[in-house]
Amino acid sequence: MPQALHQPAAANERASQIPQPKRREQGFTVKQGSEFEREFPLAYSLVVHKNADLVERLLRAIYMPHNVYCIHYDLKSSDDFKSAMQGLARCLPNVFIASKLERVQYAGISRLKADLNCLSDLLESEVKWKYAINLCGQDFPVSDLKMLKGKNMVETRQPDDSRHNTLGSMFVRPRLTIKRGINCSAIYDMEPVEVEKSLGVRKSYVGPSDKNIVNAASDCDRFVVSEGFNVKQGSEFEHEFPLAYSLVVHKNADLVERLLRAIYMPHNVYCIHYDLKSSDDFKSAMQGLARCLPNVFIASKLERVQYAGISRLKADLNCLSDLLESEVKWKYVINLCGQDFPLRTNAELVSDLKMLKGKNMVESKRPGGKKKRWTFSHSLKNDQSEDNEYPVSTSQEKPPPPHSIEMFVGSAYFTLSRKFVLFVQWSSLVRDFLVWSEDTYSPDEHFWATLVRVPGVPGEVLRSDPDITELHCKTRLVKWSYLEENLYPPCTGKHVRSVCVYGVGELRWLLNYGHWFANKVDPNVDPILIECLEEKLLEKRLMSFTVKSFY
Incomplete structure (x- = not known):
């Protein structure tokens, strides 16, 4: 002995x-x-x-x-x-x-x-x-044990089952960086050997199915412990500045769960809006997340989301309305999609948001060639009254915006103050503008960009102020194929609709650029990037905790 x-x-x-x-x-x-x-x-x-x-x-x-x-x-x-x-x-x-x-x-x-x-x-x-x-x-x-209530935490599956374990055993997502001996710090430093090792993982990656997440969330005690939700506490500084999130999602429950875990704090509040067209397994997985986490809920009104249609904007508005009813008196709300991922810890984000002093973080630019999106009415349905794949322009000219609103364009994504959201909820101007926008193309890309420029709104941006581009707006870091080489380095993942789905070669760039969320990530494109982002965020949280504990 x-x-x-x-x-x-x-x-x-x-x-x-x-x-x-x-x-x-x-x-x-x-x-x-x-x-x-x-x-x-x-x-x-x-x-x-x-x-x-x-x-x-x-x-x-x-x-x-x-x-x-x-x-x-x-x-x-x-x-x-x-x-x-x-x-x-x-x-x-x-x-x-x-x-x-x-x-x-x-x-x-x-x-x-x-x-x-x-x-x-x-x-x-x-x-x-x-x-x-x-x-x-x-x-x-990353986790603690009392909630296991005497149960053991062991990964177990049938010998011929290559899928992730499901009902009856603890949900365990294999760490590919450990399994393949990949060092995220070396990838951050762009060491060629480590980057090359990570590229080899892409072809063989098979992630958890939506059904895996459904089964895992069927035992909330185990799920909350195994995924580390129970250890997220936050500092007094964070507790005094709660945040709200609107998650508009439609597929890949595993990635949504990882996003939620990355941004989760028990004092914040989270609204999930899933598309009514989503699979039954995906819907059940989202309902499972809301059942297991008391500050996560499903939007009270759900939409059939159409690409570039008004339903995408309404999905966020439905969540915003519900979030205002929450007992959590949040200071700012951020909307995310299922392929976003945080680049900052909650504490870092709170620190940045406090510096806004009530202003909003929204992209807002002069419309230029995008005026055609609202010059003519767009049809959302075809002659058989079925939804079009996307809104189709007609020859019917639209009237100008109500209340002599001056139009601006930007992104569907926002960071809004509580006061601004209250204005959106109760303003007749906003209601009229929403009705007018119903037959426009991609109204979510002009709605917020325009409203933040309306004179007198909380956190107003003057109409005469310069454009707020995606490089100035910290909410999202998006890499467009046609701006690569000029504004930022080439994509190391792959392009989807001209947007880069990031690869490990972007890890250092993403973490150092200064924005809050990356768009887009996808484990089917590069699973190692997401693991390395998770690891780097955990390192920062632990470092912050260690410094506070020491002093």
Whole structure:
């Protein structure tokens, strides 16, 4: 049995020989935990073989003095690595080296034995831990355990089932970066070997189906824990500035769930509008998300969304109306689609939004050649009263906009203040403008751009002010094929309707450009990019938390 477990006094004596400032410098001495945590101690089996710095950072991230930690290092590891692990065990009284060590072979029984050796030692510990978790040197914490209520969290599926596990087992989305040994920091630095490795994943990627998400969300306790929704808390700074989201989506429930998880905070509020034309599995998946998360709901009125038609705008308006009824007194609302992804943490976003001081973040430009979108009436249905694929121009000339409104164009996507949304909800001018816009082409691309320029509206942009282009509007970062090389580097993913669906080559550019959300992402185009964005956002959240905890 490890000496540290049976001779705590001796272990403390050895730890005390290490200069206290060194341990304080790493933050181990400030970890205490609440009474709630101390009543639920945990055990960890760390099976590691290289990169002592990363192992130390992992240990620091999960460390609590009331927990217990077993380190198993590979007998094939370097002498320096072994010494580093022994040093960690020497310095921390509740950390020990496994009493039996293995020469670990890839995919061999020795890897399993390494964990079993640690589990055996952990059972001998004086710490009466509730759960044991095994980790490798490239893991990092994102979730907690009390909501499992005694259940185990283990990935399990039939041997011939290559799909993601469904009902009856914990939903686990494989991390391709870990499975394929891909380093996101190296991709961020554009190291050719790592980028090349990531490209090889694209052809073989098969993501979870909508049915997988339906089944996973059928057990809310497990789902909330496995996907990490339960650990999102936020700082007082964030709690004082709640946000609202309108998610207008129609397919790929897995990607919607990942987007929701990336932006989720329990003090915010989220409205999901799914297309009435969506598949039954997709609808059920969205309903499952709303059932499992108390601050997520389905819009009370749903539309059959037509490309470039008024229904797309109405979907957002339906959510905005519902969000105003929420008990959450949100400060700003942001609308997203299913292929958006955040480039900033919630705290960073709140910091930026506070600097707006009540103004809106909306693209708004002079219309130029887009005037034809509302010069003539557009038909939404064909002669058989069936919806057209998109609005079709007719020869019938439209009257000018009501109330002598001056027209501007921009994007369907917005960041709006609560005061502005209240104006939209109750203004007769807005109601008249909406009716007038019903037979125009892509009204969502002129509605918001025009309204923010109406004199006297909350957060007004003067009509005489310069154009607010997509480069100035931080809400979305979109890369158009016809502007590549001139305004930004070429797309490394693929183009859909002239828009770049991003690849890993954009990772650094996306995170450094300064915008809030990327459009578009798609795991079927590049699954590694999304994993790396998730990882980089998690790193920033953990870094912020660590700094606050230390001070």
